[in-house]
Amino acid sequence: MAAAAKGMAVMIMEPLRGGKLVNMLPQGALDVMKKSGRGWSPAEWGLRWLYDQKEVTVVLSGMNSLEMVEENCRVASEAEAGLMTQEDFAILEEVKKEIRAKEKVGCTGCRYCMPCPKGVDIPGIFRCYNFMYTESKSLGRFQFAQTVGLTREPAFASQCVKCGKCEKHCPQNIPIRKKLVEADRALRPLPYKIGINFARYFMFRKKRK
Numbered sequence: 001m002a003a004a005a006k007g008m009a010v011m012i013m014e015p016l017r018g019g020k021l022v023n024m025l026p027q028g029a030l031d032v033m034k035k036s037g038r039g040w041s042p043a044e045w046g047l048r049w050l051y052d053q054k055e056v057t058v059v060l061s062g063m064n065s066l067e068m069v070e071e072n073c074r075v076a077s078e079a080e081a082g083l084m085t086q087e088d089f090a091i092l093e094e095v096k097k098e099i100r101a102k103e104k105v106g107c108t109g110c111r112y113c114m115p116c117p118k119g120v121d122i123p124g125i126f127r128c129y130n131f132m133y134t135e136s137k138s139l140g141r142f143q144f145a146q147t148v149g150l151t152r153e154p155a156f157a158s159q160c161v162k163c164g165k166c167e168k169h170c171p172q173n174i175p176i177r178k179k180l181v182e183a184d185r186a187l188r189p190l191p192y193k194i195g196i197n198f199a200r201y202f203m204f205r206k207k208r209k
């Protein structure tokens, strides 16, 4: 990690993605963890993976119950860098595959495709599109409204003129133009489109005058 290489402390916020890596994992991922025989909960797998990174200084994990405090303290006292085995990493690779299988676009959010000359927020749109299928449809659309739909400068997929510039830079070889059309259909069905346009009108009408 760049920060650790410069001698800086590395503090991990939201180590379990606000609980999503515990409460919203696909069944396939849970099955993989279970069959490992380790007996670790999803939270323990996530925390142990972080403690296994020698660059990590502290893990700031939110806790809502005594059980969580006990589990976190136990894991923090047991785990340290280099303790996880190759078998453990193989299990986590399988878990990743299960999570990714639910994703609609293999976008890593690297942003090499940006900026788009027409202002399309390519990684933002793909992130919300994936979120619809890895978390929930309504949460994905809500996130889209917050991070793409209601920004001052419009960043919709429909602004794409299909120039292809972005695809030349994508290390994942994603057919961005095609996937943007797909994502837009899923994220902005007609009622959402009307709702977002309506909200934009009231939020930004002064600027338009």
Ligand code: SF4
Pocket (backbone or CB within 6 Å): 115, 116, 117, 118, 119, 120, 122, 159, 160, 161, 162, 163, 164, 165, 166, 167, 176, 177
């Ligand atoms: S193809 Fe569309 S999204 Fe990609 S750079 Fe061109 S206008 Fe932007």
Ligand code: SF4
Pocket (backbone or CB within 6 Å): 106, 107, 108, 109, 110, 111, 112, 113, 114, 122, 123, 126, 169, 170, 171, 172, 173, 174, 176
């Ligand atoms: S370059 Fe490809 S992988 Fe990276 S953010 Fe853009 S679409 Fe996603």
